[in-house]
Amino acid sequence: MRPIFLFLAILTVAGAVAALTARQLVHGALYLAGAFAGLALLYLGLGAQFVGLVQILVYVGAVAILIVFAILLTRSSESPQAQRWGRAPWVGLGIGGLVFGALAVAILNSAVTQSPPWPAHSVTMDATVAQVGRSLMTDHVVALEAIGLLLTAALIGGALIALDEGRRFGGAPELGENSPDGTVTRGMPEPSHPGALPRSEGDRGGGAHAGGHGEARGGGA
Amino acid sequence: MAETVDQIFVLLKGWLVSMLAGWCPPEWQETARAVLSAAISVSAMLGVFLLLFGITTVLERKGLGRIQNRYGPNRVGPWGFLQFVADGIKALIKEDVVPRAADRWVHFLAPIVLLVCVIATFAVLPVGRNMVPVDLDAGILFFFAAGAASELTVFMAGWASRNKYSLFGAMRAIAQMISYEVPLILSAVPVVMIVGSLSTVRVVEAQAVYAGGWAQWHAFTPWGLAGLVLFLIAATAEMNRSPFDLPEGESELVAGYFTEYSGFKFAMFFIAEYLGMLAMSAMAVTLFLGGWSAPFAFLTWVPSWIWFFAKLMMLVALFIWVRGTVPRLRMDQLMNFAWKFLLPMALINIGVAGAWHYLAPGAGRWVLTAGVVLLAYHGLSRSFALRRPKRVYRYAD
Known part of the structure; x- marks a missing residue:
């Protein structure tokens, strides 16, 4: 478990860092997809099949593609000169650090880390999809x-x-x-624009009034 | 006897594992068994489906040839059936051309990741009784997740080639795959609802029950038949096959997103496309056509794996037939069809499956659910035809 976790953690963090620092926006999006995939594998490693697979389905399959679409539709993909650092990188770093600190404090003070009888193997903690579904539909x-x-x-x-x-x-x-x-x-x-299309309007008009069934466009579809 | 023939590959695998693991020191027994079991399953699946891929390409070319009133390949091997070997060797020894402006790494990675994603989908397909590589608790979800991950690789291929036709093809492919993924997954939802499990093995076991000599296949119910048709249409679009082959669109876009691929990288796209077709067909068989189960109780003596592969090849033949006979859609027709017909139809089908579950078994349930499905089909197709704006040709008239 340990080496696999380390490998996946490094993969995820490296993907996230590369996504932030990539000069090419599309490369950034692809690195981000890699980070998403690493996170999904981490979930799978924890025995959370449903969350891990949905992470791949939604984030790699849809969100990454949405980002790619946004990049391609809003600016030319040929302009890679995105600035590596924003105007105020320290503000961003500070906010990131604050969020990280708050989460870390919350997790360290939670019941999960304080109760000593921690099972040695996490294999028994497999949450089946049926369990997830039942708890979603009841609790x-x-x-x-x-x-x-x-x-x-x-x-x-x-x-x-x-x-x-x-x-x-x-x-x-x-x-x-x-x-x-x-x-x-x-x-x-x-x-x-009726003025621009006198012929086709006239041609089609007759056919449409005749019932629409016998037109050459073909019915059903 | 029939039992032995049915389980022959399972027995063979068990024998191989125990024989090979016997050579290992006792403290490594457990690891060796796990590794050997996985390796044998994976190599068997890969070997069988890659061979099937080769045969399918020949069958497709011969079938299309027959439809177009010409001979297909008929020179290599008996009746031309070794054509795929010649094609493979040709692809291997061809020069691998990468455009100078291309993004080398992404261009290189795209076909590999695509093939990995497609091959991963085979992990959850039960090809016979007790014959599934991994019985995942969320097997159906795994199948669709691996399929969804392959969409990004199409974009990678198109974008990294630095070719406008490739990029057009990739954009078309992504728009199409994202749109058709929704009805594809929604058409599989009724099965999950009725069976109450996401495991492919459970789904097949639920259908391998016989009542009055007939198997309880989902395709034998109104919602199941509607779901099967929806699934097959959405699957055709999802694997970019004709009539939904706009991303390739050889009359408009050279070859779409793999225009700039040659040699074995092109072959990898080709393999991924056909393996994807086999995987989708196998999933349709698993979800709706009873997987490895026989249609009638008196035919259960035929080995389960024969049933599975027979159904699989029937669906492949259907796809070849459709490819040879249905003309390609236009882009707006493609999008309208997905969002205004398939999606509402799939949503209605989910409701129908729910009603089927709660209504008392009998003829009344049949008539009611079939009526709703037919009414929905009629209404949607009528409104689809009526709402279609009048086509105005500005230049072509």
Whole structure:
């Protein structure tokens, strides 16, 4: 257990440090994914299968990709000249140290470290997924519901923001014209500019009124 | 006799382990047994599935050839079945070209990490009775976690190549894989709910029960059939196969994210793609088609591993058929399909599975759940067709 823990701890911390100091933002994101994976392996080493696997699924599989997307969409990936140190590195270091200190004090004073009969092998502490699920559904059901509500609200909010943007900017921005009121469909904005498209509007109009079934576009899908 | 044939590989492994461990000093016995057991399981899985990968590539090329009215490979070996050996040797002796502007390390790591992630998924697949490398308590979660970790490697490959086509392909791949991962996992949730376990072994055991001569496969229930179809569609998109092969899109993007890969690194992408297909098919078999169990009680004398691999190859044939016959989707169709059809369908299916669990067994339960599934399918596909904005061609008319 010991050497494996040391190896994983070094891997995780080295990944985190490299993510902070990498000059290339994308490299930083990849190092961060490495740190996430190291953390997941630490969880697995502690016998927490569910937490470890969810850590990989969510952090390596989704959060790291989200970060990569954010980097690629907000700035050119060809500009690696990110500054290594921010304007006030000491403030950041101070806050980091404070958080670390608070956590360390809390852990050292908790019941976990003070009760002497500490099992020699952590093998018996395997928490099965069924146990995790049962405790989530009974003891912590209020927290679970609250988190579910929060995530649903965030999801709907994100969809609403995207919807609004589609309404506002969707109407043929390349023509330099504001889109007219409610004619634009959700999700896939149409260039509703009748003057520019006389032919296709006329052609399609007849077909659509004839029932929509016999069109060449094919039904079902 | 049938029992021995069924368990022959398990017995063989036990015999090998005890024989090889016998040569070790007594104080190392336990470690030696654990190491040997793991090594034998891993090498057996790797050997079988890599061989299956080779055969699948030949089958796919011959099948596509038949669909496109031409001969497939027919020169190397009997009926061309040794073509994959020639392809492998060719890939090994080809020059490995790395673009000068490429990010060498990331470019080098991407195919390796991808292959590692894909091979890891095989650890939890039960290929027969008592034949699973690791019976993880959270096996299904492990499978999806390893699959999710491979998404980042696609981006690594595309970004590190410093090629705009590679980057386009990688962006498409990530957008597609992230989107289809949601319905993929959600379509597997009903199985976990009904079985009450995330272990692949438990899932198969729950289906290997016979009532009236029929196996209790999940695919024989309304929610199971809907789940199987959803899972297969989402899996096709997840492994970037036609009709969801936009990330490769050879008519638009050269070869997508592995444009700048050659030699054996390209072969590694190729292997990972096909092993991924085999793993997804095996997971579909495990979750919905009863894993290694026989469909009818009177066929249980056929060894379990034959059932598993027969079902696996049936699904592979289905994927080859789909690849040969369904045209590629457009990017917006792809996204709309995932978020506006598959996702609501998978969510409704979860509710249907819950109702199935609580309703009394009988014909009423069947009619009710099947009706809800069909109604949801009809409503969603109708609204999908109606809501589709009118296509306006600005330049192509």
